[in-house]
Amino acid sequence: MKAEESGSVTRRHFLETTTAATLGVLAANHPAPAAGEPAAGMKYRRLGRTNLKISEIGLGCASGLRSQQLGPEQFNKYREALPMIAQRLLDHGGNFVATSASYHDTEEILGRALKGRRKDVFIFTASGKKDAKAVIADCERSLTRFQTDVIDGYFGHGGWSDGFGEAAQTLKQQGKIRFIGMSCHIPEKHRERVEAGLVDFIFQPYNYMNLAKWTEKTDRVGTEELFELCKKKDVGVMVIKPMTGHFIPNWAKQTDDPKVAGLLTELKTVGKQNLYQAFLLWVLKNPNVCCAIVGMGATQDVTENCAALTQKFGALHERLLEQYAALATGDYCRMCETCVPTCPAGVRIPDILRYRMYHQNYGHRRDARELYAALPAHQQAPACTECGQCEQVCPARLAIVRKLKAAHELLA
Ligand code: SF4
Ligand code: SF4
Numbered sequence: 001m002k003a004e005e006s007g008s009v010t011r012r013h014f015l016e017t018t019t020a021a022t023l024g025v026l027a028a029n030h031p032a033p034a035a036g037e038p039a040a041g042m043k044y045r046r047l048g049r050t051n052l053k054i055s056e057i058g059l060g061c062a063s064g065l066r067s068q069q070l071g072p073e074q075f076n077k078y079r080e081a082l083p084m085i086a087q088r089l090l091d092h093g094g095n096f097v098a099t100s101a102s103y104h105d106t107e108e109i110l111g112r113a114l115k116g117r118r119k120d121v122f123i124f125t126a127s128g129k130k131d132a133k134a135v136i137a138d139c140e141r142s143l144t145r146f147q148t149d150v151i152d153g154y155f156g157h158g159g160w161s162d163g164f165g166e167a168a169q170t171l172k173q174q175g176k177i178r179f180i181g182m183s184c185h186i187p188e189k190h191r192e193r194v195e196a197g198l199v200d201f202i203f204q205p206y207n208y209m210n211l212a213k214w215t216e217k218t219d220r221v222g223t224e225e226l227f228e229l230c231k232k233k234d235v236g237v238m239v240i241k242p243m244t245g246h247f248i249p250n251w252a253k254q255t256d257d258p259k260v261a262g263l264l265t266e267l268k269t270v271g272k273q274n275l276y277q278a279f280l281l282w283v284l285k286n287p288n289v290c291c292a293i294v295g296m297g298a299t300q301d302v303t304e305n306c307a308a309l310t311q312k313f314g315a316l317h318e319r320l321l322e323q324y325a326a327l328a329t330g331d332y333c334r335m336c337e338t339c340v341p342t343c344p345a346g347v348r349i350p351d352i353l354r355y356r357m358y359h360q361n362y363g364h365r366r367d368a369r370e371l372y373a374a375l376p377a378h379q380q381a382p383a384c385t386e387c388g389q390c391e392q393v394c395p396a397r398l399a400i401v402r403k404l405k406a407a408h409e410l411l412a
Contacts, residue, residue: 041310042093045290048236050179050200052122052152054096054291056284057305059089060240061099061106063295075104081298082106083113088299090120092306098124098203098238098293100157101138107145118148124238126157126183127164135167139176153201155181160193183240187222194226194235201236202226203293208282208321209244209332227288242292243279263323270316275324277308278317285313333357333398339390348379349390349400356407372411381408 044053063078086097097114099106107125114121123146127138142151154177156164168180183203184190193199206223230237254260267275283292296302311317333353343349352372359368372380381404390400 041306043309044095046236047201047238047290048230049234050153050236052179052236054122054236054238055094056291056309057089057094057280058096058098058124058238058291058293059086059094059302060293060295061097061103061110062240063297078297079105079109082109084299085296085302086110086113087117088302089296089306090114090117092302094302094306095120096122096124096152096291098153100126100128101142102126102128102157105145107142111146111148115147122152123148124153124155124181125151126155127167128157130161130163132163132167132170135164136171139167139171143176150175151177153177153179153181155183155199155201155203157183159184159189160198165198181236181238187226190226191222191229194229194233197233199235201238201290202230203238203240205241206239206283206286206289207242207244208279209325209328224288227286231288236290237288239283239289239292242283242294243276259323259327263320263327266320266323270320273304273307274316275320276304277311278313278320280305280308281311281313281317282321284309329396330398331361332396334396336395338393338395339400342389342393344387344389345383345385346379347381347384347404348375349404351375351379352381352404352407352411353398353400355411356403359407359410369411372407380412381405 043056045056046052047054061082089097097110099110101107110123114123125142125146127135127142129135129138139151139154143149154168154171156168160182164182165180168177171177172180179200181199181201181203182190182193185205187204190199190202190204194202204223204226227237229235255264280292280294283289294301294305296305333350335350335354337350339349352375355368355372358364358371377383384401384404386401388401391398394400
């Protein structure tokens, strides 16, 4: 692994490591409760027609995927921390974990970690397979890995297929799963399954960067309508990527920018955890949302996230999110594809900007290069003639030409 491919796992750690030198390390305000001590602040909501009472925050395991892509050292660090993270969440009153058969060995790790506490936790896991037999095989393996007889929520990972639906019904009849759902990024695809009555719950990305004032007309406009539909159909809404999917803001490095310095100074004063808590509170103030599924890389993340639930979304949170969004917006492609039909050269603009984000913001450098290399040469950045038509239609006003050049330098 190249030196540049190693690095921090999460944006939270990125901020800690890049700003600590200049701003000083901030003390945590909310220690964890002792084991057995009642959890302060945790609240519960009904997950639609499943009638499960779900904690507002649960543990997602995509952080492990990221750490895997950052190399064996970070991967093993995450795997070692995961049992303690799960235990800490339960100690705080959290009552569910969500992962997938394809998220390396997180099911096994959680299965061991939750041994003896199975009654305290709802298990959500998934198969991304499309063939019914393969889905059933995935589920049987998940049951073994979790050391359980039943999975509480079983969902199609990354979408729905007839094969998944058929397998899920069989598994439900056999008593191996209790409720059926799906995860997907596109509200319209969820709508179809919700309308058809096929799902009891959904995993939908939702965060301030998608739906804040400056994006609501151009991005994910169907999400709020989807949530309304779910309410009508009594389908539980579980939010993924509540903190933007760990979009590491480049501005965090630009401490000579007065706006960046202003936000970092404010975070130093109020505590950096307030920014992450603001993201969570913004999601949870939507009454149509049941819970936020949060990737956590350390027990301290659990403590800080749960501490958010003792607060109400207020002026400070709004101000921090607005500042964050204003700083990050010029670097954040919404993947709306508005630019695609305008490009006479056929450059795959959103894909290239996404791979650039994987490299630069997520730290997935190797993957990003491989994905870029897989694009046909005539769709890569050098095919751009700099006609500027894409920039005229981009609702986010991104400097696309400059970003494409930068992406090519990073990825080629
Ligand atoms: S500036 Fe480049 S990427 Fe944008 S539309 Fe023109 S050729 Fe396509
Ligand atoms: S570059 Fe702009 S128009 Fe193109 S996908 Fe991204 S946000 Fe949309």
